[in-house]
Amino acid sequence: MPVVLDKRTYYRTSEVYRLVGISRSTLFRWFKEGIASEPQYRDRRGWRLFTGAEVEGLRVLVNQVNRSDG
Numbered sequence: 001m002p003v004v005l006d007k008r009t010y011y012r013t014s015e016v017y018r019l020v021g022i023s024r025s026t027l028f029r030w031f032k033e034g035i036a037s038e039p040q041y042r043d044r045r046g047w048r049l050f051t052g053a054e055v056e057g058l059r060v061l062v063n064q065v066n067r068s069d070g
Contacts, residue, residue: 005049020062
C-alpha cells in the first residue's frame with residue numbers, strides 16, 4: 001500500500017518491483033551496478049520511498065530493448 005506524506009504518494013521497495021515486473025534481487029542489482037538510481041527519499045526507518053516518477057522511470061528501463069550486435 002502506497003504511503004502518503006504531505007499529500008504526495010510514495011511507494012515502498014516491495015511495491016515497486018511488483019509494479020514494474022522485476023524481482024527484488026534484480027532491483028537491488030541495478031542499484032549496485034548503477035543501472036538504476038537509488039530513490040531520492042527514505043522514511044524515518046531508512047526504508048526507500050519511490051515517487052511515481054521514479055517508478056515510471058524503472059518501468060521504462062524494464063521495457064527497454066537492447067540491441068545485440070552478436
